Amino acid sequence: MYDDYNFQQATALQIELAKQLKFKLVENVTTIGGADISFNKNSSTMFAGIVILSYPEMVLKSYALETFETDFPYKPGFLGFKEVPALLKVWDLIPNKPDILVLDGNGILHPRRMGVASHFGILANQPTIGCAKSILYGDNHLPANSKYATAEINSNSDLLGFALRTKEKCKPVYVSAGHLITQVQSLEIIKNCIGNYRIPEPTRNAHETVNAFRLGDLKAGYHEVNQPLTLF
DNA sequence: GCGACAG
DNA sequence: ATCTTGTCGC
Numbered sequence: 001m002y003d004d005y006n007f008q009q010a011t012a013l014q015i016e017l018a019k020q021l022k023f024k025l026v027e028n029v030t031t032i033g034g035a036d037i038s039f040n041k042n043s044s045t046m047f048a049g050i051v052i053l054s055y056p057e058m059v060l061k062s063y064a065l066e067t068f069e070t071d072f073p074y075k076p077g078f079l080g081f082k083e084v085p086a087l088l089k090v091w092d093l094i095p096n097k098p099d100i101l102v103l104d105g106n107g108i109l110h111p112r113r114m115g116v117a118s119h120f121g122i123l124a125n126q127p128t129i130g131c132a133k134s135i136l137y138g139d140n141h142l143p144a145n146s147k148y149a150t151a152e153i154n155s156n157s158d159l160l161g162f163a164l165r166t167k168e169k170c171k172p173v174y175v176s177a178g179h180l181i182t183q184v185q186s187l188e189i190i191k192n193c194i195g196n197y198r199i200p201e202p203t204r205n206a207h208e209t210v211n212a213f214r215l216g217d218l219k220a221g222y223h224e225v226n227q228p229l230t231l232f
Numbered sequence: 233g234c235g236a237c238a239g
Numbered sequence: 240a241t242c243t244t245g246t247c248g249c
Binding site for chain 1: 236237238239
């Protein structure tokens with residue numbers, strides 16, 4: 001049927017895009033971005049946002065917000081097709097891009113190595129990291145119950161990512177390289193982005209910010225932040 | 233065939 | 240993802 005045809009095409013495109021993936025070290029990281037999407041149930045309007053923090057201080061420096069219309073449904077394995085178009089629209093509003101962008105979802109920890117972070121990275125030619133709140137694919141071995149404990153996530157003999165305990169007695173997050181960064185550096189960067197919560201600061205801040213945008217407390221466009229924000 | 237299944 | 244109160248555990 002109609003949906004099957006779209007997902008067949010989407011699958012073929014993911015396989016093609018995955019051939020373009022590159023993994024290398026990112027040098028001199030001083031800024032890191034977080035991207036997220038929010039929307040009301042049963043609405044085709046997505047609220048997209050990207051925040052930029054100083055690294056490793058994790059101080060909010062700027063953010064961009066924009067809405068986007070889409071009918072593409074959520075389906076496990078195809079999140080990029082739903083979220084990346086909206087995120088690219090917000091991305092274009094940012095004059096000074098962050099050195100690395102963290103997306104809420106996976107990078108190469110994906111059946112076709114094309115999670116939302118890899119998908120965005122390829123289309124924007126931007127170093128990206130995927131950080132998901134639950135497992136999508138691969139072995140699910142839990143890390144020890146201590147902060148910073150990790151467990152490799154493999155599929156067959158490929159190292160696709162890491163489960164990372166960001167906080168004691170909390171479920172781990174799942175980290176993988178998106179594009180233009182290595183697996184090990186992705187893990188190190190995310191470790192350095194942990195504040196006092198389970199979710200690393202770039203993603204956590206992005207989530208709070210897009211929610212405020214959806215609820216009408218923040219406006220669309222690019223905004224720079226100078227004094228500490230008393231929003232959280 | 234059955235179960236799993238990012239956001 | 241979003242809608243929501245209380246409640247269990249540290």
